[in-house]
Structures are given as structure tokens and as C-alpha cells.
Amino acid sequence: LFQVNGHNPGSDGQARESLREDLQKFLGGEVLLHQLDDLTKVNPVTLETVLRCLQARYMADTFYTNAGCTLVALNPFKPVLHLYSPELMREYHAAPQPQKLKPHVFTVGEQTYRNVKSLIEPVNQSIVVSGESGAGKTWTSRCLMKFYAVVATSPASWESHKIAERIEQRILNSNPVMEAFGNACTLRNNNSSRFGKFIQLQLNRTQQMVGAAVQTYLLEKTRVVCQAFSERNFHIFYQICKGASEDERLQWHLPEGAAFSWLPNPEKSLEEDCFEVTREAMLHLGIDTPTQNNIFKVLAGLLHLGNIQFAPSEDEAQPCQPMDDAKCSVRMAASLLGLQEDVLLKTVLIRTIRAGRQQQVFRKPCPRAECDTRRDCLAKLIYARLFDWLVSVINSSICADTNSWTAFIGLLDVYGFESFPDNSLEQLCINYANEKLQQHFVAHYLRAQQEEYAAEDLEWSFISYQDNQPCLDLIEGSPISICSLINEECRLNRPSSAAQLQTRIETALAGSPCLGHNKLSREPSFIVVHYAGPVRYLTGGLVEKNKDPIPPELTGLLQQSQDPLLLGLFPTNPKEKTQEELSGQSRAPVLTVVSKFKASLEQLLHVLHSTTPHYIRCIKPNSQGQVQTFVQEEVLSQLEACGLVETIHISAAGFPIRVSHQNFVERYKLLRRLRPHTSSGPHSPYPAKGLPEWCPHAKEATLEPLLQDILHTLPFLTQTKATPGDLAEAMPTPVHCGRTKVFMTDSMLELLECGRAQVLEQCARCIQSGWRRHRQRKQERQRRAAVLIQAAIRSWLTRKRIQRLHAAATVIKRMWQKWRIRMACLAAEELDDVEEKHLSQAPGSLSTSPLQTRLLEAVIRLWPLGLVLTNTTMGVGSFQRKLVVWACLQLPRGSPSNYTVQIAQQDQAGVTSIRAMPQGSIKFHCKKSPLRYADICPEPSPYSLG
Numbered sequence: 026l027f028q029v030n031g032h033n034p035g036s037d038g039q040a041r042e043s044l045r046e047d048l049q050k051f052l053g054g055e056v057l058l059h060q061l062d063d064l065t066k067v068n069p070v071t072l073e074t075v076l077r078c079l080q081a082r083y084m085a086d087t088f089y090t091n092a093g094c095t096l097v098a099l100n101p102f103k104p105v106l107h108l109y110s111p112e113l114m115r116e117y118h119a120a121p122q123p124q125k126l127k128p129h130v131f132t133v134g135e136q137t138y139r140n141v142k143s144l145i146e147p148v149n150q151s152i153v154v155s156g157e158s159g160a161g162k163t164w165t166s167r168c169l170m171k172f173y174a175v176v177a178t179s180p181a182s183w184e185s186h187k188i189a190e191r192i193e194q195r196i197l198n199s200n201p202v203m204e205a206f207g208n209a210c211t212l213r214n215n216n217s218s219r220f221g222k223f224i225q226l227q228l229n230r231t232q233q234m235v236g237a238a239v240q241t242y243l244l245e246k247t248r249v250v251c252q253a254f255s256e257r258n259f260h261i262f263y264q265i266c267k268g269a270s271e272d273e274r275l276q277w278h279l280p281e282g283a284a285f286s287w288l289p290n291p292e293k294s295l296e297e298d299c300f301e302v303t304r305e306a307m308l309h310l311g312i313d314t315p316t317q318n319n320i321f322k323v324l325a326g327l328l329h330l331g332n333i334q335f336a337p338s339e340d341e342a343q344p345c346q347p348m349d350d351a352k353c354s355v356r357m358a359a360s361l362l363g364l365q366e367d368v369l370l371k372t373v374l375i376r377t378i379r380a381g382r383q384q385q386v387f388r389k390p391c392p393r394a395e396c397d398t399r400r401d402c403l404a405k406l407i408y409a410r411l412f413d414w415l416v417s418v419i420n421s422s423i424c425a426d427t428n429s430w431t432a433f434i435g436l437l438d439v440y441g442f443e444s445f446p447d448n449s450l451e452q453l454c455i456n457y458a459n460e461k462l463q464q465h466f467v468a469h470y471l472r473a474q475q476e477e478y479a480a481e482d483l484e485w486s487f488i489s490y491q492d493n494q495p496c497l498d499l500i501e502g503s504p505i506s507i508c509s510l511i512n513e514e515c516r517l518n519r520p521s522s523a524a525q526l527q528t529r530i531e532t533a534l535a536g537s538p539c540l541g542h543n544k545l546s547r548e549p550s551f552i553v554v555h556y557a558g559p560v561r562y563l564t565g566g567l568v569e570k571n572k573d574p575i576p577p578e579l580t581g582l583l584q585q586s587q588d589p590l591l592l593g594l595f596p597t598n599p600k601e602k603t604q605e606e607l608s609g610q611s612r613a614p615v616l617t618v619v620s621k622f623k624a625s626l627e628q629l630l631h632v633l634h635s636t637t638p639h640y641i642r643c644i645k646p647n648s649q650g651q652v653q654t655f656v657q658e659e660v661l662s663q664l665e666a667c668g669l670v671e672t673i674h675i676s677a678a679g680f681p682i683r684v685s686h687q688n689f690v691e692r693y694k695l696l697r698r699l700r701p702h703t704s705s706g707p708h709s710p711y712p713a714k715g716l717p718e719w720c721p722h723a724k725e726a727t728l729e730p731l732l733q734d735i736l737h738t739l740p741f742l743t744q745t746k747a748t749p750g751d752l753a754e755a756m757p758t759p760v761h762c763g764r765t766k767v768f769m770t771d772s773m774l775e776l777l778e779c780g781r782a783q784v785l786e787q788c789a790r791c792i793q794s795g796w797r798r799h800r801q802r803k804q805e806r807q808r809r810a811a812v813l814i815q816a817a818i819r820s821w822l823t824r825k826r827i828q829r830l831h832a833a834a835t836v837i838k839r840m841w842q843k844w845r846i847r848m849a850c851l852a853a854e855e856l857d858d859v860e861e862k863h864l865s866q867a868p869g870s871l872s873t874s875p876l877q878t879r880l881l882e883a884v885i886r887l888w889p890l891g892l893v894l895t896n897t898t899m900g901v902g903s904f905q906r907k908l909v910v911w912a913c914l915q916l917p918r919g920s921p922s923n924y925t926v927q928i929a930q931q932d933q934a935g936v937t938s939i940r941a942m943p944q945g946s947i948k949f950h951c952k953k954s955p956l957r958y959a960d961i962c963p964e965p966s967p968y969s970l971g
């Protein structure tokens with residue numbers, strides 16, 4: 026492996042290269058390096074192979090790679106189309122298993138989001154984005170925020186969606202504002218964050234983003250007054266100088282092309298110099314235009330303050346005076362800061378000392394250097410307060426109501442490890458923070474894992490890892506450490522040289538393995554061997570920087586300002602003694618930069634410890650920011666600095682997931698449903714080989730049977746994923762039961778979660794079908810009942826109707842019968858009258874002949890038929906009708922002339938009855954008027970028919 030890694034210095038280069046390639050092929054198989062998504066899969070896992078894999082991927086434009094539990098993000102230094110599109114965000118969000126997709130910052134984002142959803146303790150999550158300056162931390166944090174802004178929104182209602190959108194927009198708008206005021210162009214990064222930040226994205230019960238809170242750390246406020254060669258001040262100063270309108274220039278006394286000593290390299294044009302974007306974002310955050318103008322006016326005042334140069338005073342008792350060409354700047358600065366010109370000058374030039382029991386006030390003119398320091402101090406004080414105020418405004422604009430959120434995802438964007446030829450207090454603080462975070466990382470993934478394995482009686486081959494506790498002891502330990510010694514110097518307030526401080530540190534901490542000394546160094550310094558390498562810190566100026574003294578008269582001066590913004594930043598309430606004031610007073614307890622930083626760091630780590638951490642390591646492929654350039658040495662030092670190789674080793678072999686027995690049982694007990702009932706417990710048909718080990722020391726007697734039961738379902742789980750043939754391969758003991766916890770690999774967790782989802786789905790289906798059945802039965806019952814009711818009502822209605830009809834019919838029948846009888850009576854009466862008349866007119870008619878008798882009989886017998894035929898309207902002509910009448914009446918055919926048959930016309934038809942009269946005549950009743958008919962019929966002849 027030495028040869029593979031190229032660490033054998035004596036061997037011949039070419040032979041070594043070919044052997045390396047040969048071995049690489051043998052170990053790595055056929056898979057091309059750039060296709061390996063996870064650095065734990067490179068074989069062997071060494072710095073060299075990891076480096077080669079990263080390089081191959083970088084050259085293939087693949088910028089994200091997993092390294093076990095960590096994501097390695099290579100800075101492409103170029104815009105990559107579609108790599109951060111909302112469509113891709115949604116794809117990762119919707120994927121059933123996002124970890125199966127290509128490694129991406131969205132995978133971490135989604136995994137984190139799902140962890141919050143799963144409600145497994147700890148629910149709160151944190152993503153630590155680390156890397157050196159320019160590696161892409163801010164970019165990555167911004168991507169994650171955009172990701173959550175897209176996926177953690179409420180689709181519920183249009184209104185709530187709009188509210189969520191507004192909050193997200195505000196959260197995203199906080200970026201340009203904070204970057205304008207807190208980022209600057211440095212040698213290593215054009216948009217370098219000069220402060221650390223922890224963004225807490227607040228999620229409600231339904232995991233919608235409802236707000237955010239920002240906590241900032243260690244703003245590099247000295248940058249306002251002092252910038253390294255070729256570096257720049259904070260972006261906002263350039264933005265106002267380049268982007269102000271004519272009117273604003275007049276108001277802020279910023280004529281075009283004006284030179285300011287605190288504004289180096291103004292000719293450098295950066296995309297970050299976009300004033301309009303900052304103003305727009307400020308507006309969205311609730312900072313209205315007048316307040317914005319006020320802020321920019323104060324910033325312009327600071328620029329003019331920086332142009333005030335002092336001439337040394339001949340007489341020590343006399344204060345220095347501003348140089349002639351600086352007098353205008355004094356006037357401008359005073360006017361822009363709302364101060365009186367002479368008061369401003371006096372405060373900067375003359376020191377006020379309080380001494381004695383009565384706190385007598387003495388005034389002492391300051392030497393020129395001190396005047397410069399006081400002027401700088403004034404500017405730093407204003408800028409730092411302004412920055413803090415902005416952060417508080419942003420927070421009040423984006424922070425959700427405490428009751429409205431239940432979980433959070435924290436994004437920690439911290440400055441990476443720094444090592445320059447000359448390092449001072451800033452680097453000490455930054456590297457101290459990185460040591461702390463490295464320890465947190467180590468504690469989380471390496472030490473905790475190994476110690477836990479041992480405590481849980483798991484067999485485990487230990488990996489030696491670099492523990493940075495000795496280094497942290499050196500920096501922050503108690504009772505004696507670098508921090509405590511520097512703080513001591515501040516507290517004692519004794520005059521001490523840089524050399525004396527160096528000696529004190531070296532003597533007091535001589536036993537520390539992490540303290541070194543460079544004997545060749547001409548300047549007093551000490552070396553700290555950090556986990557990422559040794560760094561030399563100069564002791565000169567360390568104590569002063571740590572004190573960060575703020576003369577109380579400067580604060581007093583700003584309290585007299587007429588400017589509304591400064592008045593708000595420096596309230597006059599005497600009770601509100603600021604930390605700066607306190608540290609400025611000799612008798613007050615000393616709150617040094619280091620002690621304040623340490624306190625905020627501890628607070629941050631406390632938050633981190635209460636969350637599930639995720640790590641993204643940003644790597645800078647080259648320091649020039651060039652596209653497609655991978656400098657192995659630079660990447661190597663970064664990989665070493667972040668302890669990535671140890672992580673890869675341990676993640677590859679270990680069990681990154683551990684869950685307490687209680688939690689495991691609670692979450693996965695429903696998996697027992699997947700097992701056929703016949704094969705429970707020890708009678709399982711599956712070979713014991715496929716089952717995870719059960720630790721004999723497990724004490725939770727009540728949980729044990731349950732746990733056993735769940736573990737016995739694992740073969741069934743894998744069976745659903747794999748064919749029975751490769752069951753054994755599918756389960757290379759990915760679960761181990763320790764004394765109190767269950768340990769498993771990522772893949773096992775995935776499998777368990779799949780099984781759980783499957784069971785939940787089955788349950789849901791079962792509930793759904795039960796509910797449907799119930800609903801169907803209910804509907805059927807209702808339908809039957811409705812039919813019954815309808816039938817009953819219908820029959821009742823019908824009965825009622827028939828009864829009504831029946832009653833009506835009876836009435837009609839009765840009336841009809843009555844009418845008929847009456848009519849018949851009437852007709853009979855009339856006929857009888859006519860008859861009587863005829864009889865009286867026809868003598869001898871009483872004697873009837875045999876023919877008459879026969880006719881009468883026939884008429885009596887057949888009259889109904891005759892009536893029908895004579896009245897029929899269809900098909901029978903008048904001749905035929907006559908015949909029919911003859912037939913009916915059975916008249917002798919031989920002598921038709923003896924009879925006259927007269928047929929009524931059809932339209933006059935309407936005979937309703939025929940009546941054979943005893944006199945031999947036949948009487949017909951007509952429909953319309955039997956009376957009228959009776960008048961004209963029958964004919965006088967006894968043989969005639971009418």
C-alpha cells in the first residue's frame with residue numbers, strides 16, 4: 026500500500042506508477058474512479074486513492090461525492106447549468122430514496138428534512154458546512170436555504186402558501202443584506218464572509234418553513250479601518266460609492282471619484298457591488314428608504330472619518346490637530362454622523378480618565394497614534410453596532426412566533442481553518458472555533474462510535490484517530506491556557522511586551538504537546554499544533570486586541586448624536602452600560618474578545634449537541650479560483666485538515682445508525698406483521714445465519730421478546746428486496762444489538778423504513794377497505810329502507826286514489842241510472858202519448874195479421890242486432906243494410922214490395938233503442954231527441970220501418 030500511495034521515496038518512479046495502476050485495477054475492479062459516488066468505496070481507502078477519485082470526478086464535472094456520513098463538495102468555480110434548478114430540487118424531494126440519486130447538497134437537505142419529519146429524537150437537525158475561505162460554504166448554505174424555500178412550503182391553501190412564500194423571500198433576502206455588510210473581497214475569495222453565522226430555519230408541525238433566526242459570530246470589524254494589501258473593505262462601502270444617485274451623492278458628500286483611505290482598490294469591479302440588490306432586499310426586510318438613507322449616510326460619515334489624519338503635537342500637553350486637508354473631512358464626518366465638529370474632535374483627541382474614590386475626571390491629550398486608534402475605535406464601534414442592529418432587524422422580520430414552530434434545521438456557515446505567515450487574535454479565534462467543531466465531528470462520528478461499540482460489547486477493530494483534546498486544552502483549558510493567560514494580561518492591565526507574553530505562555534504551558542516555538546522567528550510568537558497543522562501566532566498586539574478597549578467618552582459622544590439611527594444604536598439610558606463601556610473601565614469585570622467568543626461558541630456547541638448533525642466539507646480545488654484545475658497538494662492539505670480519511674474508514678466499516686432498544690421497538694414493532702403467523706420466533710424457517718446477532722447481555726427483559734420478534738422479521742424484509750437465493754448476501758449482519766442500543770448500517774435503516782412504509786400502507790389499505798365495506802353496507806341498508814318506504818307510500822296513495830275513484834264511480838253510476846230511468850220514463854210517456862194518437866187515427870189496427878205477429882216476434886227477438894247493423898257506419902252500404910234488416914226481421918223474400926224499409930241517414934244515426942209496440946209498430950229512440958224522432962216515426966203504414 027505504501028507503493029500504491031506513492032510514499033516509497035526510494036523506488037523508481039515509473040515502476041512505482043505502473044505497479045500502482047496494476048494494484049489499483051486489482052483492488053478497484055472495473056469501476057472507473059469517477060463513477061464512484063462514495064469515497065468509502067475506493068479500495069484501499071487512503072488519501073491517495075481518495076484524492077485520485079475526487080480528481081477524476083472533478084474533471085468529469087461531478088462536484089459532489091459522499092464520504093460515508095459526510096458530503097464532499099468541490100467548488101466548480103463556474104456556474105453549472107441545471108445543478109441547482111428548482112426542478113432538480115423537487116426531484117430530490119420527491120425521490121423515494123434520495124440517497125440513491127447522485128450525491129448532491131440536496132441529498133443532505135432532503136435527508137435532514139426527512140429526519141425532522143420522522144420525529145425520531147433528536148428531531149432538530151444541523152448541517153455544518155465547513156471548509157477554508159473560498160471553498161464554497163456560503164454558496165452551499167445559500168443553496169440549502171433555497172432548497173428548503175422550495176420544498177418546505179405549504180401547498181394547503183393559496184393564502185398560507187403566499188405567507189410561506191413571503192417568509193421564504195425574506196429569509197432569502199437576508200443573504201444579500203448580510204453579505205453586503207459582512208462580506209468583503211479578500212485575497213482568497215472575492216466574496217469572503219467576514220463573520221460566522223448559524224441560521225436556524227424554523228419548521229412548524231407540518232414541516233413547513235415558517236421563519237428563521239440568524240446568529241452571527243465574530244465579525245471582523247477591524248476591516249472597516251484596516252485592510253490587508255490587495256484586499257477590500259466590506260462590500261457596502263463600495264456599493265454606496267458606486268451606486269448612489271446624484272442626489273444621494275450630494276447628501277452623503279460622496280462626489281464621484283472621491284478617494285477614501287478606508288476604501289482601497291475601488292477600481293476592482295465585482296458582481297457583489299450591486300447597490301440596487303441590497304436596497305431592494307433591505308426594503309423587503311422592512312427597512313424603509315429613509316432608514317436606508319440614514320444607514321448609508323452614517324457609512325459615508327465613516328468614510329470621511331477615515332480621511333481624518335492628525336498632525337503630531339509639538340507640546341505633549343496640547344492636543345494634536347487634524348492636518349489641513351483633513352479639516353474638511355472632520356466637518357463632513359461630523360455633519361454626516363450628526364455630531365458637533367468640535368465635540369467630535371475633542372473626544373478623539375483628548376482622553377478622559379476617572380481616578381480616585383470620587384471618580385475624579387482628568388483630561389489628557391492623546392499622542393497622534395492614540396488619536397488614530399480612537400478614531401478607528403469610533404468607526405469600528407459604529408459599524409459593529411450597525412451590523413448587530415441589522416441582524417436584529419433581519420431577525421425580527423424573519424423570526425417566527427415561538428409557538429408557531431416546533432423543530433428547526435440549523436445551517437452553520439463558519440470560517441474555515443486559517444493559517445497565514447503572520448497570525449493574530451482573529452486567526453486564534455477562528456482556529457479555536459474550528460478545533461471545537463472538529464472535536465464535535467470527531468466526538469460524533471469517531472470517538473462516540475468507537476466508545477459506544479466498546480460499551481455495547483460489539484466486536485470492533487479500533488481505528489486510531491487524531492484526538493484534538495490536548496490542543497483544545499492548550500487554547501481554552503482551565504486553569505491555565507492561552508486564552509486564560511491573554512485574559513489575565515487584560516485583567517491586570519499591566520504594561521507587558523510581546524516578548525514577555527511569549528515567555529509567559531511558553532513557561533506556563535510548557536507541558537502541552539501542542540505548543541511549539543519557532544526559534545528562528547524574529548518576532549515574538551508561539552506555535553499551536555492544530556489538528557489541521559501548526560500555526561504561528563504573533564504575540565504583539567494580542568492583548569490589546571483582546572481587550573478591544575472602547576473609551577467610554579466615545580460612547581458618550583455617540584449618545585449625543587443628532588442622527589436618529591445613531592441615537593437608536595447608542596441609547597442615552599445611563600443604566601444601559603454596554604459591554605464595551607464596561608470593558609473600558611479599569612475596575613469593571615473584563616469582558617474580553619476571547620471570553621465573549623468562547624461564551625458564544627459554547628452556546629453554539631450546546632445547540633449542535635442537541636441536534637443530529639450532518640456535515641458538508643467544502644473543498645477548494647485550487648487557490649486561484651480557476652475552472653477545471655485540480656491541485657493535488659492543496660486538496661490533500663484540506664482533506665487532512667478536515668479529518669476526512671478517518672471518517673471514510675470508520676464510516677465504511679461501522680454502523681452509523683444507532684437507536685435505543687425502546688425507540689427501535691416502538692418504531693419497528695409493526696414490522697412483525699410482515700411475518701407469516703406460522704413461523705414465529707425460534708421456529709422461523711429462515712436460517713439463523715440470516716439473522717442478526719443477539720447480545721446475551723441485553724437487560725431490558727420486557728423489550729427482549731419484542732426486539733427478538735422484530736429482528737426475526739428481517740429475513741422477510743430482505744426477502745422482499747432480494748430473491749431467496751441471495752438472501753445470505755443481502756444480509757451480511759447489518760444489524761447488531763448492543764446492551765442498550767441497536768446498531769445498523771444506512772442500508773439497513775433504509776430497509777427497515779421501507780418495510781415500515783409497506784406495513785403502514787397495508788394498514789391504510791385495510792382501514793380503507795373496512796371503511797368502504799362499512800359505508801357500502803350502510804348505503805345498502807339505507808337503499809332498502811328507502812324502497813320499503815316508497816312502496817308503502819305508493820300503495821297507500823294508490824289505495825286512496827282507488828277509493829276516491831270508486832266513490833266517484835258509484836256516484837256517477839247512481840246518477841246515470843237515475844238519469845236513464847228518468848229519461849226512459851220521459852220517453853215512455855211521450856211515446857205513449859203519440860201511440861195513443863196513432864191508434865186513434867188508424868181504425869182496425871187492433872187486429873193483427875199473422876205476418877204482423879211474426880214481424881213483431883222477430884223484432885222483439887232480433888232487435889238488438891238490427892239496431893247495431895242499422896247504426897253501423899262502416900262497411901255496409903244502404904242496400905246491404907236493408908238486406909240485413911230483412912234478415913233480422915225474417916221478412917218473406919218473395920214480396921219485398923209489401924214492405925218499405927227506410928234507413929235513416931248515417932249522420933242522423935243515433936238510435937238508442939227500439940221498442941216493439943203492442944199495436945204492431947216499432948218505436949225507435951233517438952240519441953239526440955227521442956221526443957222529436959218519436960214525432961216522425963214510425964210511418965203510418967204498419968209495415969214500414971224507420
Ligand SMILES: Nc1ncnc2c1ncn2[C@@H]1O[C@H](COP(=O)(O)OP(=O)(O)OP(=O)(O)O)[C@@H](O)[C@H]1O
Pocket residue numbers: 100101102103104105156157158159160161162163164165214216217218219439440441643
Ligand atoms: N457550487 C458552486 N457552483 C458555482 N460556483 C461556486 C460554487 N461554490 C462556490 N462557488 C464560487 O466560489 C466562490 C466562493 O464561494 P463562497 O463565497 O461560498 O466561499 P466560502 O467558503 O463561503 O468563503 P469564505 O469563508 O471566505 O466566506 C463563490 O463566489 C462562487 O463564485
